Amino acid sequence: MHPPLTIKDVVRAIKPLARIPRPDGDNEGDCINSDSIMRALSQKHREQVIRAEEVLHEYTRQLDGQPNRRAVNTLTRNGFSSFLNEDQYEPDRIVGRTTVEDWEIDISDPSNEPDDD
Structure with missing residues (x-):
């Protein structure tokens, strides 16, 4: 097992998204990290995301x-507005986002609900 991540590790990983x-x-x-955006990104950018x-x-x-x-x-104190809470409809699911300049990245757990497609 590796040592716990620090805020410096996180900033190093998320800053390129900007x-x-x-x-x-x-x-x-x-x-x-939505499907519609990920499909349109270069391989390098997808890997960063x-x-x-x-x-x-x-x-x-x-x-x-x-x-x-x-x-x-x-x-949030380091300039990356973030929230993470229990889902209103799936209490076992955690939902949240982090903002990196003009982008938001979804940090939610996967949903157990079927897609509405």
Whole structure:
């Protein structure tokens, strides 16, 4: 097992997201790790997003999977507005986002609800 992540580790992983250009199309408000955005990104940018999502997920949760309030507050104090809470409709699911300049990255647990497609 590796040592716990620090805020410096997290900033190093998420800061590159600020330089990723928003793809053309009607995607204003979509998270950078949404399917619609990820499909339009270069391989390098997709890898940066995946890494950032993994690091944020690990950093913002306690070992039992519950939100790590101290970590979420530390992100916000360092200029990356963040929230992480229980889902209103799926109490076992944690939902949240972190803002990196013009982008938001979804740091929620996967949903157990079927898609509405």
